[in-house]
Amino acid sequence: MQKYVVISNDIRNKIVKGEYVANQQIPFEKDMCIHYNASKMTVKKALDILVAEGLVIKRRGSGTFVKDLNLEEIERVTMANQFRGTTALNAGKKVRSKILNFSIVKVPEEAAKKLNISLGSFVYDIYRVRYVEDEPTVMEKIYMPIDLIPNIKEKNISGSIYDYIEKDLHLKIQSAHRTVSVRKATDFEADELGLEKGDPVAVAEQIGYLDTGNAFEFSTSVHRYDKFAVEIVLTRN
Amino acid sequence: MQKYVVISNDIRNKIVKGEYVANQQIPFEKDMCIHYNASKMTVKKALDILVAEGLVIKRRGSGTFVKDLNLEEIERVTMANQFRGTTALNAGKKVRSKILNFSIVKVPEEAAKKLNISLGSFVYDIYRVRYVEDEPTVMEKIYMPIDLIPNIKEKNISGSIYDYIEKDLHLKIQSAHRTVSVRKATDFEADELGLEKGDPVAVAEQIGYLDTGNAFEFSTSVHRYDKFAVEIVLTRN
């Protein structure tokens, strides 16, 4: 493992375990260099990870300090804000799908724009309801170009599509651009998700990218309002 | 300006202007070092900014590539996902407040936890509706410790509280931890925001931190569902 990861893990642990407490000044970078037998750049990189996570604050001229977080907030921040699908997010729980549609169609105009492919291309058109512990939780409408993600079978979309892409096709998912908004459920969505007509839903529109830089997925996830939250750490420069 | 900012700005411009196009491989770091007369670490840092923004992708052993983004997505990604208040987010538009409450109270239990201050401390209790271009847009319930943010007057909370904190008090806002969720509007909220009873609202719970590491704000913003969206770029690793 890289040295900067080791160092940042070590410091994160000290914060989580309470060895470094809220508002405490932690050792100077200079001293950490000696302690970890690392160069300044390496220690700085380790600390910058913790700044981005929201655990510590650096002030030029003064030093580095533990943020004044309560326990709950430390926990929240610590379970990394990673990019995972429904299956991975609910690891250990029973996740299954009800497939509403699975076909190949000419790409709709909006999806063509989002996927940056030409009109007339073919895409998988997947529509499914995801159940977590037998509770309907989210409805997913997914478009995937058939030439990028070939050979999808019904069994692949019952489970984790990401697993199929990474483990079976050996492709690498690199990132996703997501827009979260809010609206009222349609009657059909309300029905499938076990909501009342007009109840709120959270809508996450997502474009997923492979490590080739190509968009492999344009999806719209409609979440039950009582089973949805996003956590964000915002930093000013 | 720092050299790595200059370099990343330059490359970003080339992408935005279309000089580097989707899926194109951009020059090697080695060559950029020569071109910009910079060291490898500096060029790498510049490129890593663009990776985090979602504009490019790096593959060890292969090179660096422009992500396959459509124009709209480039624009979206480019207008930085910064941390700003309602006033700054709607710069150029008319923003005003209707103040529903402005008082000093003993901190409620939840706020004490979030702000990590002891029960019995006093906080400002601010409740206001924000109007953008005379349309009610968001209701904000804000708690601020009086000893951190002293001397707030009615006029400060009609406008941007962040401006008061930074320009008048000369404090530095460092970051915020935000949780976004969805629920139904209460009748009172619906009334103030011009919604129907039970309409959806987006709720952003936020803890704001100064560069001292102290929480200076615990706020709950209730947004009209048709005037709310969050953009996120998620990266694996």
Place this chain on the structure above:
DNA sequence: AAGTGGTCTAGACCACATT
């Protein structure tokens, strides 16, 4: 004036992909 973190360098070595 002294000490902090921020930037930058020149060069070494490593992990990985392509040829």
Place this chain on the structure above:
DNA sequence: ATGTGGTCTAGACCACTTC
């Protein structure tokens, strides 16, 4: 075998805070 990006170093200089 060659060449990519990733990590790491030792040390220089700068911006800023504190004394």
